[in-house]
Amino acid sequence: MNCIIPSLLFGLMMMLSSTLQAEPFSLANEGLVLEPAMQDLGKVKEGEHLFASLLVRNNSTRMAQIVDVQASCGCTKAVPAQRILAPGEFTTINIEVDTTGKTGKVKKNVVVTDQAGRQATAWMTLTVLEPDPHNSTMPRHTIFDGECARCHVAPAQGKVTGKAIYGAVCVMCHGNHAQGDYAPDLTKLDDADALFAMISEGVDPRHMPGFLKENGGPLTEKQIHALVKWLLSLD
Ligand code: HEC
Numbered sequence: 001m002n003c004i005i006p007s008l009l010f011g012l013m014m015m016l017s018s019t020l021q022a023e024p025f026s027l028a029n030e031g032l033v034l035e036p037a038m039q040d041l042g043k044v045k046e047g048e049h050l051f052a053s054l055l056v057r058n059n060s061t062r063m064a065q066i067v068d069v070q071a072s073c074g075c076t077k078a079v080p081a082q083r084i085l086a087p088g089e090f091t092t093i094n095i096e097v098d099t100t101g102k103t104g105k106v107k108k109n110v111v112v113t114d115q116a117g118r119q120a121t122a123w124m125t126l127t128v129l130e131p132d133p134h135n136s137t138m139p140r141h142t143i144f145d146g147e148c149a150r151c152h153v154a155p156a157q158g159k160v161t162g163k164a165i166y167g168a169v170c171v172m173c174h175g176n177h178a179q180g181d182y183a184p185d186l187t188k189l190d191d192a193d194a195l196f197a198m199i200s201e202g203v204d205p206r207h208m209p210g211f212l213k214e215n216g217g218p219l220t221e222k223q224i225h226a227l228v229k230w231l232l233s234l235d
């Protein structure tokens, strides 16, 4: 009789400690958590849309509200199935990536923000394959068309210096200081005429379209001369 209470207590303690250990996340890490933090979405043909999903978990002891979901490029949509989450509750974020104009390895991120301004980020990689040119009925459109123009065309408007133009419409592909990122390093190029031609007419037009207005791009001849001058000044 007198050993029942201590053994009940002992049993209770065991239960408590095992539930604590079974908890895959710690409540000390308050805020939203995205799972997985990094995923490879595999291979997809250029121009196709890729669908994926993420879990967002309320890893706190209070109600949480998802106030914002941002994907790095406008070519990626990220929509949460629900925005209010009870403590420990999770929901799905559906992701759609438009691979138009992409090639090779691409990295995208999704950032969620809660009502307290706390953010969580998840990364996704994908490999975009060239479509078969003999078997492609896909209508071609470039970064200058439709909704893409908001970020890939409009920011160049009225920019005068090479540095400003670069920061508006080149940096997203060629990286900070033109040192290369998704697209090649531009700092080693030193032929002004060749640079002018490549920027005006494009390189492989699907990946690097011609930026001159006459070729459907956003830039005037004068702007491209300013860009070339700035690029030549880099080492
Ligand atoms: C809201 C602004 C925005 C819109 C709209 C937008 N982009 Fe982008 N794009 C970016 C940014 C910023 C990057 C740099 C990479 C990143 O942050 O994901 C980028 C990068 C790219 C790249 C380089 C490869 C890559 O994904 O990193 C391609 C190709 C591209 N965009 C194509 C498009 C196309 C095609 C559209 C229209 C269907 C489009 N973008 C619409 C902002 C935008």
Ligand code: HEC
Binding pocket: 143, 166, 169, 170, 171, 172, 173, 174, 182, 183, 184, 185, 186, 189, 195, 198, 199, 203, 204, 207, 208, 211, 227
């Ligand atoms: C949507 C992404 C994207 C944007 C924006 C972009 N480029 Fe490119 N660029 C590329 C890609 C990809 C290549 C490589 C093409 C290939 O070799 O098939 C390239 C190639 C080049 C090259 C030739 C590099 C070499 O070594 O042959 C130059 C020069 C260049 N870009 C300049 C620019 C400038 C200047 C801007 C801004 C006006 C710009 N690019 C904007 C994607 C982009």
